Amino acid sequence: MPTRLPTAARLLLVALACGVSAATSARSPRVDPFVEAVRLAERPVVQTSATSGALATDHGLLPPAYGVEGGFEPLPVAAPPVGAVAGWGYDSGPGFGWQLMPDGLIYRSYLAGPREPRLALHSFNNRTPIQKSENLWDATLGGRRGILRYGDYDPVSPVGWQLDLEGAAIVRLNLDENRDVDASDFRFGVPLTYTAGDGVAYKFGYYHVSSHLGDELIARTGVNNRVNYVRDAIILGVSRHVTPDLRVYGEMAWAFFTAGGAEPWEFQFGAEWSHAGPTGFAGTPFLATNAHLREEVDFGGDWTLQAGWLWRGDTGSTLRVGLHYMNGQSTQYQFFDRWEEQIGAGLWMDF
Structure with missing residues (x-):
């Protein structure tokens, strides 16, 4: 039958064990082995490049990080979203590559x-030299979508190059005449855009626009x-x-036909203001002007x-409600040389 150690001896052994543990900890910075094992299990799997010593990942090379016993500490890399395209070329950095249909x-x-491709509806009273006053809807049925990007995977403020497609039908309905279609403009474009992530973005591309007089206006007025505006x-x-929160912009276009x-x-050119980033359900006020x-x-x-x-989602899409005022030549190209003054409200959704 084993002999039980006296209480004093047991206390002495516990004290010695604590002293050894403390001395070991002082000589080595290692943490508890069980905690370390869990941390290593949750770490992204990486490999060390044989040529540069950098860490090779699925999205490029990461530089080594020193100060960790054993050589390198891999830096965490966020995986690209579902749908990211790999293998189209080289990656110039972590999380930077080719994407098809990027967010x-x-x-x-x-x-x-007033002529941007989006989903929108303006309801307004329009004063003109001829009609004097009329109640109208200007409805825009369209949108814009990225089709190819070479850049990062940030959906709100992406960095890199991107090719987009855009298109819209901008239709004028006359509320005073049974919602007759007075005119419609059709737009299609292919913009190429770029930013280095420094707050400045560039757009270069092509667009086509053509204008059409409404059949119902012709039947009503005879x-x-x-005009074949193109x-x-x-x-x-x-x-x-x-x-x-504050963006300013300017652009010019030259028509070859x-x-x-x-x-x-x-x-x-113009300026616009709203709180940056996703807004949640609370939203944010906005103010915008354009010439x-x-x-x-x-x-x-x-x-x-x-x-x-304004409400802004996680991919930068926005929904807005608010007041609308326009003064100048008509926003419908069928009446491009007619002066109008629009006062009303609108609902806008940009992608």
Whole structure:
């Protein structure tokens, strides 16, 4: 039968064990082996490059991090989202590569731009020299989507190059005349956009726009004075975030083909403000203004002011409601040389 140690002896052994443990800890920075094992199990699996000593991952090479016993400590790398395309070329850094149908836009549409591709509805009273006053809806049925990106995987503020497709039908409905279609403009574009992540973004591309007079307006008035307004243009734009909340921009376009009174040059510039980042259900106030100058009206044009409330999602898409004011030449190209003043409200959704 084993002999039980006296209480004093047992206390002495416990004290010695504690002293040895403390001395060992002083000589080595290792943590508890069970905690270390769990941490290593949760660490991303990486391999050390035989040539540079950097850490090879699925998304490029990571530089080594010193100060950890054993040589290197791998840096955590976020996996690309589902749908990211691998193997199209080299990666210039962690999380940087080719993507097909990426989420988010590098160069976003102008909030107060009346001819941007989006889902929108303006309801307003319109004063003109001819009709004096009329109640109208301007509905935009369209959108914009990235099709190819070489850059990072951030959906809100991506960095790199991106090719987009955009398209929209901008239709005017007359509320005073049984919601007749008075006119419609159709737009299609292919913009190439770029940013280095320094708050400045660039846009270069092509767009086509054509205008059509509504059959119902022709049947109602008997007047068929449709103009075949067409533009095929090359566009160049620059956008800068002065602060995370404030964006200013400017762009110019030159049309290599025109018809129906359109002339080659146009310029657009403006500013917009709203709190940056996803807003959640609370949303944020917004304020936006835009000016558009066109050669065919002696570089006059239209000025738009919008203010209201905005909600922004995790991919940068926005939903807005607010007040709308426009003064200048008509935003419908079928009436491109007619002065209008629009006062009303709107609902806008940008992708």
